[in-house]
Amino acid sequence: MRIGIFTLIITCTMLMSGSAFAQGIEVPGDSNGDNIVSAEEVAAAEKLAQEGKISADELQEIKHIHEKYPINITDSANRTVTIYKPVKRLISQGTFAHEAIFLLKAQDRLVALTSTAQQVYEFIPGIKEKPSIGDYREVDYEKVIESQPDVYILGSNTTLPDVEKKLEPLGTAIVVLGFSKMNKFDKEFRTLARLLEEDEKVEEYLGWREGYLKMIQENTADVAQKPRVYVEYPGWDWKTPINYEVVSMAGGFNIGSTLNKTSTSSVEVISPEWVLTQNPELIILPAFVDTVTDFTGYHVNSPDNAKKFIADMSNRTGFKNIDAVKNGRLYVLDGETGSACRGVIGVCYCAKWFYPDIFKDLNPDEINREYFEKWLGASYKGVWAYPSTT
Numbered sequence: 001m002r003i004g005i006f007t008l009i010i011t012c013t014m015l016m017s018g019s020a021f022a023q024g025i026e027v028p029g030d031s032n033g034d035n036i037v038s039a040e041e042v043a044a045a046e047k048l049a050q051e052g053k054i055s056a057d058e059l060q061e062i063k064h065i066h067e068k069y070p071i072n073i074t075d076s077a078n079r080t081v082t083i084y085k086p087v088k089r090l091i092s093q094g095t096f097a098h099e100a101i102f103l104l105k106a107q108d109r110l111v112a113l114t115s116t117a118q119q120v121y122e123f124i125p126g127i128k129e130k131p132s133i134g135d136y137r138e139v140d141y142e143k144v145i146e147s148q149p150d151v152y153i154l155g156s157n158t159t160l161p162d163v164e165k166k167l168e169p170l171g172t173a174i175v176v177l178g179f180s181k182m183n184k185f186d187k188e189f190r191t192l193a194r195l196l197e198e199d200e201k202v203e204e205y206l207g208w209r210e211g212y213l214k215m216i217q218e219n220t221a222d223v224a225q226k227p228r229v230y231v232e233y234p235g236w237d238w239k240t241p242i243n244y245e246v247v248s249m250a251g252g253f254n255i256g257s258t259l260n261k262t263s264t265s266s267v268e269v270i271s272p273e274w275v276l277t278q279n280p281e282l283i284i285l286p287a288f289v290d291t292v293t294d295f296t297g298y299h300v301n302s303p304d305n306a307k308k309f310i311a312d313m314s315n316r317t318g319f320k321n322i323d324a325v326k327n328g329r330l331y332v333l334d335g336e337t338g339s340a341c342r343g344v345i346g347v348c349y350c351a352k353w354f355y356p357d358i359f360k361d362l363n364p365d366e367i368n369r370e371y372f373e374k375w376l377g378a379s380y381k382g383v384w385a386y387p388s389t390t
Helices: 002-017 039-050 055-069 096-103 114-121 141-147 160-169 182-196 199-220 246-248 271-279 304-314 345-353 364-376
Strands: 070-073 080-083 090-092 151-154 175-178 227-231 239-243 267-269 283-286 331-336
Touching: 002 141, 070 182, 070 199, 080 175, 080 304, 090 096, 096 182, 096 199, 096 364, 114 160, 141 160, 151 160, 151 182, 151 239, 160 175, 182 199, 182 345, 199 246, 227 271, 246 283, 283 304, 283 345, 283 364, 345 364
Parallel strands: 090 151, 151 175, 227 283, 283 331
Antiparallel strands: 070 080, 239 267
8 A cells, every 4th residue: 555655656746747867857747757748648647637636737738748849949050959848947148039038028938147138138127137147258057057947048059068068967958049140030030939839929020020121122122332331349449240231131231241251250350441441431330238338228318428439430540531431421329239139120220321312211210119119018218329310
């Protein structure tokens, strides 16, 4: 009799929490430790529910896992990652991925954030109250482990081996999703949505995004002479990106794309003389909160700092002879509007600056407001571009 009771207790425990083996993964309803809920295991769970040993909600979860899992996704590092149960506890070390999570209305699953993400996304309700795991460049993995995430998202595969060593024994799935490249956004967004079982929210947003991108592309496709654009990140003097998709998708020509890439870095160090020789017609200055905190962003109430930066840059030696400076076509753009998620906003601002006559009716500020209020579910304020397009 004692053996029977003991066996029943063990069976119930394993059905609810899964096996503690297989790299620490615990799948509700999995009693044999293979991380898969079979039809036989569902039948056993139904019997336990009838006997009042598990709840109706617990039984429903076990049935859901049996029907939907495991699922395989291919991440941005071209790795196949298997997910064995619904993702309830999520952490992203990469900053940009947070915005995609917000678009899917899945922020409640974030059990902790980097301090960087809390600063960048201060406008999302409840974000600042969640535990911090430190700056995205110096993560406190002890705090990550304390948070027990089901999935941990990396922005790149640079530190992947080290992170796998730390977290995979806990049963945490490591997924690489950068959300930094515009041309990869659709694929990465669909992958994240599948990972979180939020597929139904994907196509409406992608349709909204694609509508603006397609309209701008169609209206600039036949322009023979694209405006020549120099891009420099405030705080990173004399460094320019080889590829800045926001510029090219807005119908501009990034002069940095002509440089010979000499390293694996996406940013090239250039000389003042090179900029003068290139004589750009416009200068775009994407400002990121982790390099300059007071140019743009939700917390900024005045464009005075951006205005001063433009004035200081215009006074660089020799810059008064550059067409962009002579014609007053220097623009500060919030760095987040150049990421994959919000890149459509950056494209709209740039298109308006590049082709004011073609896009007379385009209002990037209102598109940005719609993005905040409709898609992110946040109030709209702050300085996101200077000079304003309206």
